Amino acid sequence: MSIYKCPKGHESTELDFCSECGTKILGVPELPFVQKTIDSTVTPTKSTEICPDCSTVHESNSGNFCEICGYNFVTGAHGEVPIAKRTQEEEMGTMRQTNTNSSGSGLIDSQLLVIGWDVVVYIDPSLRHPESPEPPINQPPITFHLDQVINLIGRNSEVRAIHPEIALDFDDAVSHRHALLTLETDNTLTLRDIGSANGTQLKAVELKPMVDIKLQDGDEFTLGHWTRIAVKAVRKLG
The missing domain is CATH 2.60.200.20 (Tumour Suppressor Smad4)
Incomplete structure (x- = not known):
C-alpha cells in the first residue's frame, strides 16, 4: 500500500486527502497517461459549500458543478447537465440491433x-x-x-x-x-x-x-x- 505525506506530518494511505486528519495533500502527481478534462479555472480550497438546489455537500476543489444535480457554483445556473451527442455509441447500438436481428433472437429480446x-x-x-x-x-x-x-x-x-x-x-x-x-x-x-x-x-x-x-x-x-x-x-x- 502506498503511503503519502500529509502537510501536518501524518502518514496517509490516501493520496488526495489525509486519512488521519482530512487535510488536502498538495503536490501529489497525477497519472501522466490520462488526458485531463477538468475545468482549470477552479481554484482548490479546503472549504465546502451546500448546493442550493439539492443540499448536497460540495467540495470547492472538486469542480464547478454539483455532482448530484448539476448546479453550477460559478454561474448559479440550475441543472446544467448537458446530454452528450454520442454518434459513435448510436452506431454501435445500430450494429448490435442488426446483429441481434440477423441471429434470429430479436423477437425474444423484444419480449424481455x-x-x-x-x-x-x-x-x-x-x-x-x-x-x-x-x-x-x-x-x-x-x-x-x-x-x-x-x-x-x-x-x-x-x-x-x-x-x-x-x-x-x-x-x-x-x-x-x-x-x-x-x-x-x-x-x-x-x-x-x-x-x-x-x-x-x-x-x-x-x-x-x-x-x-x-x-x-x-x-x-x-x-x-x-x-x-x-x-x-x-x-x-x-
Missing part, C-alpha cells in the same frame, strides 16, 4: 423487459501503465446490484464520510467521488464522471465531466490504474 442493472468490476492487467503499481493478484470479478437510483463509484473515506455504493478501494487512482451511475425512470442507465482526478473512459474515449452518457447492456468503461466495469441489464419476460 429491463427490470434492473448489475455492475461487474474486473481487474484488467492490460490497462496498467508502466508507472502504475502491480494489480491485485487473483482477484475475482465483483458484482454489484444497483439498488439505489443514484450510485456513487469511488473509494471509501472514513475521515470524509464517503461510502460509495460501488467501492473500488483496491485502486488508488480512483477518486473518492469518481463517477455516478443513475437509474432513470424508464429503467435505462446513465454514467456521469463527476470531475474525477484521473478520468473515466468509455470505448477508449475520455468522458467530459458532468455529462450524462446513456449506457447499453454489455457496455464497459475503464478508470483508475487497471479497473474495468461492465454493466448488465437484468431482464424478465414482459
Whole structure:
C-alpha cells in the first residue's frame, strides 16, 4: 500500500486527502497517461459549500458543478447537465440491433423487459501503465446490484464520510467521488464522471465531466490504474 505525506506530518494511505486528519495533500502527481478534462479555472480550497438546489455537500476543489444535480457554483445556473451527442455509441447500438436481428433472437429480446442493472468490476492487467503499481493478484470479478437510483463509484473515506455504493478501494487512482451511475425512470442507465482526478473512459474515449452518457447492456468503461466495469441489464419476460 502506498503511503503519502500529509502537510501536518501524518502518514496517509490516501493520496488526495489525509486519512488521519482530512487535510488536502498538495503536490501529489497525477497519472501522466490520462488526458485531463477538468475545468482549470477552479481554484482548490479546503472549504465546502451546500448546493442550493439539492443540499448536497460540495467540495470547492472538486469542480464547478454539483455532482448530484448539476448546479453550477460559478454561474448559479440550475441543472446544467448537458446530454452528450454520442454518434459513435448510436452506431454501435445500430450494429448490435442488426446483429441481434440477423441471429434470429430479436423477437425474444423484444419480449424481455429491463427490470434492473448489475455492475461487474474486473481487474484488467492490460490497462496498467508502466508507472502504475502491480494489480491485485487473483482477484475475482465483483458484482454489484444497483439498488439505489443514484450510485456513487469511488473509494471509501472514513475521515470524509464517503461510502460509495460501488467501492473500488483496491485502486488508488480512483477518486473518492469518481463517477455516478443513475437509474432513470424508464429503467435505462446513465454514467456521469463527476470531475474525477484521473478520468473515466468509455470505448477508449475520455468522458467530459458532468455529462450524462446513456449506457447499453454489455457496455464497459475503464478508470483508475487497471479497473474495468461492465454493466448488465437484468431482464424478465414482459
